Amino acid sequence: MSSLRAKIQDVFNEPACEQNRDKVAKARKKGCSKPLTPGAAAGGCAFDGAKIVLQPITDVAHLVHGPLACEGNSWDNRGAASSGPTLWRTSFTTDLTELDVVMGQGERKLFKAIREIKEAYGPPAIFVYSTCVTALIGDDIEAVCKRAAEKFGLAVVPVNAPGFVGSKNLGNKLASEALLEHVIGTAEPDDAGPYDINILGEFNLSGEFWLVKPLLDRLGIRVRACIPGDARYFDIACAHRARAAMMVCSTALINLARKMEQRWEIPFFEGSFYGIADTSEALRQISQLLVNKGADPEILGRTEVLIAEEEAIAWKKLAAYRPRLEGKRVLLNTGGVKSWSVVHALMEIGIEIVGTSVKKSTVEDKERIKQILKDDNHIFEQMAARELYAMLSEHKADIMLSGGRTQFIGLKAKTPWLDINQERQHPYAGYDGMVELVRQIDLAIHNPIWRQVREPAPWDCQPAMKDDLPSTKSETATLHAVQEFAGTTADDFGEC
Numbered sequence: 001m002s003s004l005r006a007k008i009q010d011v012f013n014e015p016a017c018e019q020n021r022d023k024v025a026k027a028r029k030k031g032c033s034k035p036l037t038p039g040a041a042a043g044g045c046a047f048d049g050a051k052i053v054l055q056p057i058t059d060v061a062h063l064v065h066g067p068l069a070c071e072g073n074s075w076d077n078r079g080a081a082s083s084g085p086t087l088w089r090t091s092f093t094t095d096l097t098e099l100d101v102v103m104g105q106g107e108r109k110l111f112k113a114i115r116e117i118k119e120a121y122g123p124p125a126i127f128v129y130s131t132c133v134t135a136l137i138g139d140d141i142e143a144v145c146k147r148a149a150e151k152f153g154l155a156v157v158p159v160n161a162p163g164f165v166g167s168k169n170l171g172n173k174l175a176s177e178a179l180l181e182h183v184i185g186t187a188e189p190d191d192a193g194p195y196d197i198n199i200l201g202e203f204n205l206s207g208e209f210w211l212v213k214p215l216l217d218r219l220g221i222r223v224r225a226c227i228p229g230d231a232r233y234f235d236i237a238c239a240h241r242a243r244a245a246m247m248v249c250s251t252a253l254i255n256l257a258r259k260m261e262q263r264w265e266i267p268f269f270e271g272s273f274y275g276i277a278d279t280s281e282a283l284r285q286i287s288q289l290l291v292n293k294g295a296d297p298e299i300l301g302r303t304e305v306l307i308a309e310e311e312a313i314a315w316k317k318l319a320a321y322r323p324r325l326e327g328k329r330v331l332l333n334t335g336g337v338k339s340w341s342v343v344h345a346l347m348e349i350g351i352e353i354v355g356t357s358v359k360k361s362t363v364e365d366k367e368r369i370k371q372i373l374k375d376d377n378h379i380f381e382q383m384a385a386r387e388l389y390a391m392l393s394e395h396k397a398d399i400m401l402s403g404g405r406t407q408f409i410g411l412k413a414k415t416p417w418l419d420i421n422q423e424r425q426h427p428y429a430g431y432d433g434m435v436e437l438v439r440q441i442d443l444a445i446h447n448p449i450w451r452q453v454r455e456p457a458p459w460d461c462q463p464a465m466k467d468d469l470p471s472t473k474s475e476t477a478t479l480h481a482v483q484e485f486a487g488t489t490a491d492d493f494g495e496c
Contacts, residue, residue: 003160004135004160004165006046006193007168007174008165008166008174009159009178010177010309011170011173011174011177011255013256014254014258020381022290025471027402033168042164043165044168044171045163045164045166045167045168045171046161046162046163046165046167046168046170046171046174047070047129047130047132047162047164047171048116048163048164048168048171049161049163049167049168049169049170049171049172049173049174049175049252050129050159050161050171050172050174050175051064051129051251052078052168052171052172052203053171053172053175053176053177053228053252054127054159054175054179054228054407055078055080055088055228056078056080056082056088056203056204056230056231057088057089057127057228057231057232057236058082058084058085058086058087058230058231058232059084059085059087059088059123059124059232059233060087060123060124060125060126060127060140060233061087061090061092061117061121061123061125061126061371062092062126062127062129063093063094063110063117063126063127063128063129063132063147064089064091064092064093064094064111064115064129064131065090065093065094065096065106065110065128065129065131065134065139066093066096066129066130066131066132066133066134067088067095067096067131067133068093068095069098069129070093070094070133070163071091071130071407073090077229078203078422079205079206079229079422079423079424079425080203080204080205080228080229080422081204081205081206081207081229082209082230082233083210083230084230085232085268087121087123090121090478092113093119094109094110094113096109096133096134101133101137104137104345106134106137106139107139107140107141107143107144110128110139110141110144111144111147111148111255113150114126114128114144114145114148114156115148115152117156118152122255124155124233124234124490125154125155125156125157125183125233125283125382126148126154126155126156127157128141128144128145128157128158128159129159129161130155130158130159130161130162131163132161132162132163132164133164134162135160135162135164135165135232136162136164140156141158141160142160144158145157145158151400155183155186155233157178157182157183158182159174159175159178160174160178161175161178169251169252172251172252172253173252173253173255176252176253176255176256177255179227179236179256180256180259180260182314183233183236183237184236184237184239184240184260185237185240185263185264186237187237187238187240188238188241189224189235189241189376192224192238192241193222194243194290194293194294194295194296195219195220195221195222195290195299196221196222196223196224196242196243196244197216197221197222197223197224197240197242197243197244197246197286197289197290197296198224198225198226198227198234198239198242198245198246198260198266198268199226199227199245199246199248199255200221200224200227200231200245200246200247200248200256200257200268201227201247201248201252202226202227202248202249202251202273203228203229203249203252203422204226204229204230204426205229205422206423206425206426206427207405207426208229208273208427208429208431208433209226209229210230210427211228211273211339211429211430211431211432211433212273212279212425212429212430213308213309215279215283215407215430215431216283216286218306219283219287219299219302219303219306220299220302221286221287221290221299224238224239224242225238225239227239227243227253227256230330232490238261240260240263240264240266241264241291242266242295243266243289243294243295244266244267244268244286244289244290244292244293245257245260245261245266245267245268246268246269246270246271246282246285246286247268247270247271248272248273249307250271251263256270258353265324267289267293268289269283269285269289269290270301272341272344273341273429273430273433274341274342274344274345274428274429274433274434274437275341275342275344275345275346275348275434276311276314276315276345276348276431276434277344277345278341278344278345279310279347279429279430279431279434280310280311281305281412281485283303283306283307283479284300284303284304284307287299287300287303288300296471310431311431313431314431314434314435317435318349318434318435318438318449321349321438321439321442322349322350324352324442324446325349325350325438325441325442325445326349326351326353327350327351327352328351328398328399328441328445329351329352329353329354329396329397329398329399330346330351330352330353330354330397330398330399330400330401330441331354331355331356331388331391331392331396331397331399331400331401331402332355332356332357332384332400332401332402332426333357333388333400333401333402333403333406334356334357334401334402334403334420334421336424342366342401342420342428342437343356343372343373344372345434345437346441347372348360348434349438350449353373354391354396354397355379355380355383355385355391355397356380357380378379385406388406388409389412389413389478390407392409392410392413392415393413393414393415398415398416399416399417399418399441399444399445400415400416400417400418400444401414401418401419401420401441402417402419402420402421403419403420403421403423404419404421404423407419414450414452414453414454415450416442416444416447418440418441418443418444420437426440449479
C-alpha cells in the first residue's frame with residue numbers, strides 16, 4: 001500500500017494542470033481535485049475509472065481480482081466499440097468468496113485464473129485489477145503478476161486502483177500509470193514513420209473515432225495508437241514511437257500525455273473532434289506538430305484542401321436544419337471536453353446555449369467556455385435535480401443534452417432529451433458526426449409526442465355545462481356506453 005500511496009501522491013502533483021501549477025508547493029501535492037471520501041462512489045470509484053480507461057483495449061483479457069459484484073457493476077458500462085477482437089467483452093473475475101478471504105486463498109486463486117485464461121484464450125496480455133476487498137486483505141497482485149508473466153510467457157499487467165482510494169478520475173490516472181510502467185515502450189515497431197501520431201483520451205464511443213480516422217488516412221497520417229478506443233495491445237506498446245499526439249480528454253489522461261512528452265519527446269496539444277470548426281482546427285494542429293517534428297511541409301496544404309472540401313459538404317447538409325433549429329435553446333448537463341466542444345459546435349448553427357455544466361471540466365475547459373459564451377451566468381458547477389426540473393418545466397430550454405442519469409428529470413418536465421454521454425447510440429465526432437448530432441436534436445425537439453404529453457389530462461378538465469353535453473342520439477349513446485364502462489354519470493363529464 002505504501003507504493004500505491006506514493007503513486008497517488010505523484011498523480012495528484014500534476015504540473016501539466018494549470019490550476020495545480022499556480023499553487024504553493026505544499027498545496028500542489030494535494031492535487032488538482034479533491035478525492036472522494038473513501039467509501040463514497042458518487043460518479044464512480046477508482047476501480048471503475050481504471051476499467052473505463054483500459055477495457056476498450058480490445059484484444060487483452062481483463063481480469064478483476066475480487067468479489068463477483070465488482071465485475072458485474074463495471075462491465076459494459078460504456079459504449080466503446082471494436083473493429084476486430086471481442087475478448088474485451090468477456091468478463092473475467094476470480095470471484096472471491098468469504099471463505100477465500102478467511103483462508104487466505106486470494107493470491108493462489110488469482111494465479112490459477114491467469115493460467116486458465118492463458119490456456120483457453122491465449123491473449124497477448126492480461127490486465128489484473130485490484131479491488132477494495134483484495135487491497136484491504138493485502139493480496140500482492142504485482143508479485144503474482146510478475147511471477148505469472150515469467151511462468152506463462154505473456155504480459156500480465158497489475159492495475160493497482162482499488163475503489164476506496166478515490167474518485168473515478170483518480171482511477172483514470174492510475175490506469176495511465178499502469179500503461180506507462182508496464183506497457184508503453186515494451187515493443188518496437190518495424191514500420192515507424194514521420195506521420196505517426198497518438199490519440200489520447202478518445203474512447204470510440206458508438207464508433208465515433210471511425211468518423212475521424214478516414215480523414216487522417218486521406219492525409220497519410222497513421223494513428224499509431226488510439227488510447228484507449230478500439231486499441232490493440234501491441235499498438236499501445238509501440239506508442240512511444242509516434243511523432244506527435246492529440247489529447248482529447250485531458251481530465252482523464254493528462255498525466256499520460258505529459259509523461260510521454262517527457263520520456264519520448266512526443267509533443268501534444270488538447271483538441272476536440274466535436275463540431276466543424278474544432279475538427280478542422282484539430283487537423284491543422286496535428287499536421288503542424290508533425291511538420292515541427294520533421295514531416296514534409298506539403299501536408300499543411302493538403303490539410304487545408306481536405307478541410308475546405310469536408311466543411312463545404314457538412315455546411316450544405318446542415319443548411320436544411322438551420323431554419324428549424326435557429327434560436328432553439330439547449331441546456332447541457334455534461335462535463336469534460338464536451339462542456340465546451342459541444343457548446344461551440346451547436347452555436348455554429350445558431351442554437352442558443354442557456355447553460356452548461358463544468359463539474360468534470362478542467363480549468364482550461366472552463367476558460368474556453370467563458371470565451372465562447374461570453375457570459376458566466378450560463379456556466380454552473382453543479383445543478384441539483386430540483387433546479388434542473390424547475391428550469392425545464394418553466395420552458396427555459398427547448399431540449400436537454402446530458403447523460404442517462406438525468407434523463408428522467410427531462411422526461412418528467414415533458415422536455416425533449418438527448419443522450420450525449422457514454423451510453424449514446426449515435427456517433428457525434430467529426431464532420432459527419434456534427435451533422436448526425438444536429439439531426440438527432442431536430443428529431444427530438446420536433447417529435448410530436450411532446451405536444452401530446454403537454455396537453456391537459458382528461459381528469460384535469462373543467463366540469464362541462466349542461467348545454468355542452470351531447471345532443472344527438474348517437475352522441476348520447478356513445479356517452480352512456482362510456483359512462484357505463486367507467487362508472488360515471490353525465491354530470492361527471494367535462495371538456496378541456
